[in-house]
Amino acid sequence: MTDSLTFAIPKGRILDEALPVMARAGVVPEDAFHDKANRSLTFATTREDMRLIRVRAFDVATFVAHGAAQLGIVGSDVIEEFDYADLYAPVDLDIGHCHLAVAEPKGASATSGASHLRVATKYPNLTRRHFERQGIQAECVKLNGAMEIAPELGLAGRIVDLVSSGQTLKDNGLVETGHIMDITARLIVNRAALKTDPRVSALVEAFRAISEERSAA
């Protein structure tokens, strides 16, 4: 009996864009997946040899890197923040578009030339690496949300957070002062599983073909 494949998908905003792409690759969750009252975290799919686990966006890479799941869909922000060696991200799914930015209160006094900054962020590793490239030491205050109110509360002079429409920055009196990286959601696979299980490489090719069709359209 071949072991079942586990596919980790993020709950939250990426999911709506991911489901149609997954369906075209033959990954379709059972009906119970769409029942909002259902608190299960594991779901069957129309493939007898595959189940889905629905987890927090920030945990998808961890499940796949440790082999608890063989495949996953996650934002490139999460991939870069954790930078797991056992993770491979072979396909850009062209969904979940946003970018990671530095922002600070509108009209804040210039701090050019500073060698040390305090930054409120959900992405301490990406933030430190970004400022290190400028010869600046970033002291990160780790938050998991609502970063935009950190400056006015004196928690940090600036933030690093995701931006798509820019509305949250604007509504909280912040302006973007630096662009760190563009972000899209990617198909990720566990490196060992890719080497040992032909079903994984077949799924990579299926998602790649879909992504190429989308970009050619």
Ligand SMILES: Nc1ncnc2c1ncn2[C@@H]1O[C@H](COP(=O)(O)OP(=O)(O)OP(=O)(O)O)[C@@H](O)[C@H]1O
């Ligand atoms: N405007 C956006 N804000 C946040 N994430 C976005 C945005 N646009 C696309 N994304 C992608 O969606 C992922 C996170 O989405 P979502 O906001 O649903 O979860 P989360 O808030 O990070 O996680 P959780 O709610 O479990 O803490 C990000 O990692 C990013 O790749």
Ligand SMILES: O=P(O)(O)OC[C@H]1O[C@H](OP(=O)(O)OP(=O)(O)O)[C@H](O)[C@@H]1O
């Ligand atoms: O540029 P915008 O379109 O305003 O989107 C950016 C906002 O979206 C995300 O928050 P989300 O709504 O995901 O809530 P979260 O803070 O729980 O992540 C992110 O943390 C920003 O706050």
